[in-house]
Amino acid sequence: MNRKLLFSDLLTAVSALAVAVALFLVFLVAPREAVMGNIQRVFYFHVPSAWVGYLALFVSFVASLLFLFRRERRWDRIAYSSVEIGLVYITQGIITGSIWAKATWGVWWTWEPRLTTSAVLWAIYASYLTLRRAMEDPSRRARVAAVYSVLGFVAVPINFMAIRWWRTVHPLVFDSEGSHLTPTMLAVLIFCVVTFTIVYFALLAFRLRLQRLSDQIQALKRH
Amino acid sequence: MAYLFGAYFVLWGITFGYLFFLGSRQKQLQRDLDRLLQDRQVSESPAQEGS
Numbered sequence: 001m002n003r004k005l006l007f008s009d010l011l012t013a014v015s016a017l018a019v020a021v022a023l024f025l026v027f028l029v030a031p032r033e034a035v036m037g038n039i040q041r042v043f044y045f046h047v048p049s050a051w052v053g054y055l056a057l058f059v060s061f062v063a064s065l066l067f068l069f070r071r072e073r074r075w076d077r078i079a080y081s082s083v084e085i086g087l088v089y090i091t092q093g094i095i096t097g098s099i100w101a102k103a104t105w106g107v108w109w110t111w112e113p114r115l116t117t118s119a120v121l122w123a124i125y126a127s128y129l130t131l132r133r134a135m136e137d138p139s140r141r142a143r144v145a146a147v148y149s150v151l152g153f154v155a156v157p158i159n160f161m162a163i164r165w166w167r168t169v170h171p172l173v174f175d176s177e178g179s180h181l182t183p184t185m186l187a188v189l190i191f192c193v194v195t196f197t198i199v200y201f202a203l204l205a206f207r208l209r210l211q212r213l214s215d216q217i218q219a220l221k222r223h
Numbered sequence: 224m225a226y227l228f229g230a231y232f233v234l235w236g237i238t239f240g241y242l243f244f245l246g247s248r249q250k251q252l253q254r255d256l257d258r259l260l261q262d263r264q265v266s267e268s269p270a271q272e273g274s
Binding site: 217220 | 260
């Protein structure tokens with residue numbers, strides 16, 4: 001069997017197992033939060049979703065820079081695939097956050113700094129995908145998308161720092177004093193973050209395989 | 224509890240929805256690739272016979 005395919009299948013199997021263990025930990029091991037109750041369990045997937053969103057956009061940023069310097073197609077493939085996955089996770093983070101907000105704040109949405117910058121971040125990367133689809137010429141598309149991705153990444157640190165720079169109702173779990181979680185809660189959160197990271201790499205491997213297949217088809221059509 | 228259920232339903236719904244999208248995309252691309260390779264074989268075979 002192809003080594004890349006074997007690695008990708010292994011990553012998928014590990015992801016599935018890790019997700020099952022994460023669900024077990026979230027619902028049966030993590031303690032019930034004293035003030036918010038069970039709804040706080042959203043936190044264990046809300047935070048990893050945001051983390052993977054940031055990670056995916058960072059990977060796209062680095063791959064875009066490498067594409068601009070080296071002009072190798074594989075970096076464009078990674079940048080494109082990673083933005084697509086990142087957008088899925090940013091969407092998950094926004095929606096789960098919105099449901100959590102309704103349960104704790106009483107509103108689905110409020111234009112406070114973290115939520116506003118999240119909406120902007122989502123719009124920037126949704127536009128990236130639209131931009132790619134709008135361009136016919138592959139080399140121009142890759143070049144413009146790479147520049148856009150590098151510039152668009154500015155929104156990621158702003159989104160991350162929003163709850164530290166401005167007054168906000170969004171909770172700040174990690175600050176200069178450390179985390180405001182019990183050791184069990186922190187351990188479950190770390191496990192979920194690692195799980196989501198593995199899932200991200202499994203999805204990226206799958207998405208890249210599709211991208212290569214698509215390139216193969218385009219090459220056959222040209223000849 | 225309804226909000227917790229809703230949040231998890233949406234989260235996994237999006238994940239499986241995306242996986243379904245990738246899976247159907249793969250099938251479509253594989254079909255296109257097979258068809259192109261078949262067309263290519265057909266168009267090349269008379270030339271090979273002639274040579």
